[in-house]
Amino acid sequence: xxxxxxxxxxxxxxxxxxxxxxxxxxxxxxxxxxxxxxxxxxxxxxxxxxxxxxxxxxxxxxxxxxxxxxxxxxxxxxxxxxxxxxxxxxxxxxxxxxxxxxxxxxxxxxxxxxxxxxxxxxxxxxxxxxxxxxxxxxxxxxxxxxxxxxxxxxxxxxxxxxxxxxxxxxxxxxxxxxxxxxxxxxxxxxxxxxxxxxxxxxxxxxxxxxxxxxxxxxxxxxxxxxxxxxxxxxxxxxxxxxxxxxxxxxxxxxxxxxxxxxxxxxxxxxxxxxxxxxxxxxxxxxxxxxxxxxxxxxxxxxxxxxxxxxxxxxxxxxxxxxxxxxxxxxxxxxxxxxxxxxxxxxxxxxxxxxxxxxxxxxxxxxxxxxxxxxxxxxxxxxxxxxxxxxxxxxxxxxxxxxxxxxxxxxxxxxxxxxxxxxxxxxxxxxxxxxxxxxxxxxxxxxxxxxxxxxxxxxxxxxxxxxxxxxxxxxxxxxxxxxxxxxxxxxxxxxxxxxxxxxxxxxxxxxxxxxxxxxxxxxxxxx
Numbered sequence: 001x002x003x004x005x006x007x008x009x010x011x012x013x014x015x016x017x018x019x020x021x022x023x024x025x026x027x028x029x030x031x032x033x034x035x036x037x038x039x040x041x042x043x044x045x046x047x048x049x050x051x052x053x054x055x056x057x058x059x060x061x062x063x064x065x066x067x068x069x070x071x072x073x074x075x076x077x078x079x080x081x082x083x084x085x086x087x088x089x090x091x092x093x094x095x096x097x098x099x100x101x102x103x104x105x106x107x108x109x110x111x112x113x114x115x116x117x118x119x120x121x122x123x124x125x126x127x128x129x130x131x132x133x134x135x136x137x138x139x140x141x142x143x144x145x146x147x148x149x150x151x152x153x154x155x156x157x158x159x160x161x162x163x164x165x166x167x168x169x170x171x172x173x174x175x176x177x178x179x180x181x182x183x184x185x186x187x188x189x190x191x192x193x194x195x196x197x198x199x200x201x202x203x204x205x206x207x208x209x210x211x212x213x214x215x216x217x218x219x220x221x222x223x224x225x226x227x228x229x230x231x232x233x234x235x236x237x238x239x240x241x242x243x244x245x246x247x248x249x250x251x252x253x254x255x256x257x258x259x260x261x262x263x264x265x266x267x268x269x270x271x272x273x274x275x276x277x278x279x280x281x282x283x284x285x286x287x288x289x290x291x292x293x294x295x296x297x298x299x300x301x302x303x304x305x306x307x308x309x310x311x312x313x314x315x316x317x318x319x320x321x322x323x324x325x326x327x328x329x330x331x332x333x334x335x336x337x338x339x340x341x342x343x344x345x346x347x348x349x350x351x352x353x354x355x356x357x358x359x360x361x362x363x364x365x366x367x368x369x370x371x372x373x374x375x376x377x378x379x380x381x382x383x384x385x386x387x388x389x390x391x392x393x394x395x396x397x398x399x400x401x402x403x404x405x406x407x408x409x410x411x412x413x414x415x416x417x418x419x420x421x422x423x424x425x426x427x428x429x430x431x432x433x434x435x436x437x438x439x440x441x442x443x444x445x446x447x448x449x450x451x452x453x454x455x456x457x458x459x460x461x462x463x464x465x466x467x468x469x470x471x472x473x474x475x476x477x478x479x480x481x482x483x484x485x486x487x488x489x490x491x492x493x494x495x496x497x498x499x500x501x502x503x504x505x506x507x508x509x510x511x512x513x514x515x516x517x518x519x520x521x522x523x524x525x526x
Contacts, residue, residue, distance in 0.1 A: 025114025081206025129227025327452025375473025413493025
C-alpha cells in the first residue's frame with residue numbers, strides 16, 4: 001500500500017513576489033525615472049504607430065495596381081508583432097514596455113503599477129499614437145486620406161458583437177502573455193527572461209493580427225485605434241471605436257542602491273594609438289567584408305524579385321521577402337562581427353556610437369570608409385553575375401518613388417534610422433549587458449528585426465536606405481541620374497536620425513545631462 005506523503009514544511013520559494021505597487025503613488029512625481037518612463041512610452045508608441053500605419057498605407061498603395069504587390073496581410077501582421085518585440089525589448093528596463101493602455105490597465109489591476117503611473121502611461125501612449133499617425137499623414141497625405149488612414153473599423157459582413165468578441169479574446173491573449181513572460185517565478189528560474197520576454201509578446205501580437213485583421217483590422221490596443229481615429233477623423237472609425245480596457249514599480253530610495261553595472265569610459269576623441277594595433281585593422285576588414293556580404297545578398301534579392309515578377313505578378317519573394325533579406329542579413333552579420341568590430345555595417349550606426357563616445361573619431365572615419373568600399377564591392381559582384389538584369393531593374397539603387405516628395409523621403413529616412421540606432425543603443429546598453437549574460441548573443445535579433453520593420457514601412461517610399469553605405473554602393477555601381485539626384489537624402493536622413501537617437505538615449509533615457517549636473521553640484525558643495 002502506498003501513502004500520499006505531504007511535506008510538513010513545503011520547500012522555501014526560490015523566487016520573491018515583488019510588493020504590490022502603491023495605489024496612488026503620488027511620490028513618483030518627485031522622481032526623474034517616472035518622467036523618463038512616461039517619455040519612453042510616448043516615443044515607443046509614436047514609433048509603433050508610425051511604422052505600422054505606414055506599412056498598411058504602403059501595402060494598400062502597392063496592391064492597387066498589382067494584386068500581389070506590397071507586403072500582404074502577413075507583412076502587416078509582422079509589422080505589428082515585430083515592432084512590439086523591438087520596442088518592448090528597448091523600453092522594458094525603463095518603463096516596463098507597455099505601449100498599450102490595455103496592458104497598462106491589466107498591470108494596474110494586478111497592482112504592478114500605481115494608479116498615477118497607469119494614468120500617465122495611458123495619456124502618453126495616446127498622445128504618442130496621435131503623433132505617430134500624424135507623421136504618417138504628413139509624409140503621405142494623399143495616400144493616407146484615400147486609403148483609410150490605418151483606422152480600425154468593423155469590416156463588412158461582421159457585426160459589432162463579433163468585432164467586440166474578437167477584440168476581447170485577442171487582448172486576453174496578449175495580456176496573458178505579458179503576465180506569463182514577466183512572472184517573477186519565471187524570472188528567478190530562467191535568467192534568459194529579461195531578454196526573451198519581448199519575443200513571445202511580439203509573437204502574440206503577430207498571431208492575433210493574423211486572426212483578426214479581416215474582422216476589425218485588429219485593435220487590441222486602444223492607443224493604436226485612437227491615434228488613427230483622431231488623425232483620419234471620419235465617421236465610421238469613430239462609430240465603431242471601442243477602448244478595450246481589458247513593471248513592476250518600486251520607488252527609488254532616498255539613497256539609491258549601488259549600480260550593478262559599469263559604464264565603460266568614453267572613447268578617446270582621436271586615439272591615434274589604435275593605428276599600432278592589429279585588432280584595429282582586423283575590425284576594419286570585418287566591417288568591409290560584412291558590408292560586402294550585406295549588399296551582395298540584399299541587392300541580389302531585389303534584382304531577382306524584379307526579374308521574376310516581370311513575367312509573373314506573383315513571382316519572386318515579394319516586398320516581404322526583400323524586407324526579410326535586409327533584416328535577416330543584419331541579424332546574421334551583427335552576430336558574426338559584434339565581437340570583432342562591434343558589428344556596425346552602417347555609417348549611421350557608426351556616427352551614433354561616435355556621438356555617444358563609444359568609438360573614437362579615427363575608428364569612426366575608417367569604419368565608414370571600409371563600409372562604403374565594402375558596399376561598392378558587394379553591389380559590383382551582383383552586377384558582375386547578373387549584368388543585364390542589374391541594368392534593366394534599377395541596380396537596387398535608392399531613389400524617391402513617384403508620388404512622394406523629397407521632404408517625405410527625408411522624413412522616412414530620419415525616423416527609420418532613429419528606430420534602428422535607438423535599438424542598437426538599447427541592445428548594447430552596459431546596464432542590460434551586466435544584468436543578462438545572454439545579451440551579447442541575443443542583441444543582434446532586435447537589431448535585425450528593427451531593420452526588417454523599417455523596410456516594411458518605407459520600401460514603397462525610398463526603397464529604404466537607413467544606411468548610407470547601402471545607398472552609396474548601389475548609386476556608384478548603377479551610376480544613373482535619378483539615384484544620384486536623390487542621393488543626399490540617404491546621407492542627411494540617416495545621419496540626422498542617428499543624431500536624434502544618440503541624444504534621446506544618452507540624455508533622456510540614460511539621463512547623462514542630469515548626472516553631469518548632479519556631479520557638478522556635488523563638487524560645488526564639497
